Amino acid sequence: xxxxxxxxxxxLGVRSTYFVMLTNENYNVFSKxxxxxxxxxxxxxxxxGLHFDEVIYPExxxxxxxxxxxxxxxxxxxxxxxxxxxxxxxxxxxxxxILDSDLQxxxxxxxxxxxxxxxxxxxxxxxxxxxxxxxxxxxxxxxxRLHILTHAFWYNAQEKTLQESLLDFINKGxxxxxxFMNSNFSDLEKEVKMEQIHKCYVRKY
Numbered sequence: 010x011x012x013x014x015x016x017x018x019x020x021l022g023v024r025s026t027y028f029v030m031l032t033n034e035n036y037n038v039f040s041k042x043x044x045x046x047x048x049x050x051x052x053x054x055x056x057x058g059l060h061f062d063e064v065i066y067p068e069x070x071x072x073x074x075x076x077x078x079x080x081x082x083x084x085x086x087x088x089x090x091x092x093x094x095x096x097x098x099x100x101x102x103x104x105x106x107i108l109d110s111d112l113q114x115x116x117x118x119x120x121x122x123x124x125x126x127x128x129x130x131x132x133x134x135x136x137x138x139x140x141x142x143x144x145x146x147x148x149x150x151x152x153x154r155l156h157i158l159t160h161a162f163w164y165n166a167q168e169k170t171l172q173e174s175l176l177d178f179i180n181k182g183x184x185x186x187x188x189f190m191n192s193n194f195s196d197l198e199k200e201v202k203m204e205q206i207h208k209c210y211v212r213k214y
Contacts, residue, residue, distance in 0.1 A: 010161040010162070010164055010165065011027060011046060011050060011161040012046050012049045012050060014159075015049065015050040015053040015055050016049075016053055018053065018055070019053040019054055019055075024054055024055060024056075025055050025056070026055065026056040026057070026058045026097050027047075027050050027055055027056070027057055028057075028058045028059065028097075028098075028099045029043075029047065029057055029058070029059065029060055029087060029091070030059075030061070030062060030101060031059070031087055032062050032065045033060075033062075035182075038087065038090045038091070039090050043090075044091070047090070047091045048091070048092075051091065051093060057095060058097035058098060059080065059083050059084050059087050059095055059097070059098045059099070059117075060098075060099050060100075060101050061079075061080050061098050061099070061100055061101060062101040062102075063076060063100065063101075063103065063104060063107060064101075064102075066079055071106065073106075073110055073112065076107070076112070077114050077115075080112075080114055080117060081114065081115065081116075081117060084096070084098065084117055095117075096116060096117055097117065097118045097120060098114065098117050098118070098119055098120065099121065099158075100119075100120075100121045103121055107121065108121060111123045120156075125156045126156070128154065129152075129154045129155060129156035130146065130151075130154070130155050130156065131156045131157075132146065132155065132156070132157045132158070133157075133158040133159075134158070134159050134160060134163060135160070136171070137160075137163045137171045137174065143157065162174070165177075184203070187203055
């Protein structure tokens with residue numbers, strides 16, 4: 010869905026930054042599929058940034074310099090994967106320490122820096138819920154600069170509920186693993202058929 014949103018934004022003349030997490034367990038930015046997706050986003054005129062998860066590095070607890078160094082390191086790794094400089098970072102569920110510290114990172118823009126909250130109007134669709142009407146705020150013209158965070162995960166060609174979106178993502182994990190095995194295991198269908206894969210469900214009370 011990220012690529013589709015990138016294409017839609019290109020049609021509308023909008024330029025965005027798409028953040029990619031190196032330490033995400035659900036995709037591998039170095040894989041061919043992920044690489045192709047990133048290249049399509051870049052060709053639409055958008056930028057790739059780093060989505061950084063501090064929880065991955067518990068050994069750096071309260072060590073801001075170590076965290077900054079790790080961010081720079083991940084930016085360099087991601088730059089190699091997407092074949093373009095990575096100069097922006099967005100924090101994944103940042104701790105109060107990270108938010109309060111207003112991290113200044115050499116050659117990297119911190120989108121969670123205080124300037125983007127004090128001098129911009131911040132809007133987010135976290136947990137698939139806008140706290141304020143984005144359309145009304147844009148139409149009002151009350152703010153010169155907006156800082157808008159969206160998650161491609163929540164958007165589909167057809168409207169889905171929060172539960173449907175979550176279940177769809179979980180269920181797709183089975184089929185994606187099957188496709189991976191199918192491309193790396195000869196005659197997979199002789200051993201395991203697609204219809205044999207169990208689908209998860211949510212018990213309703």
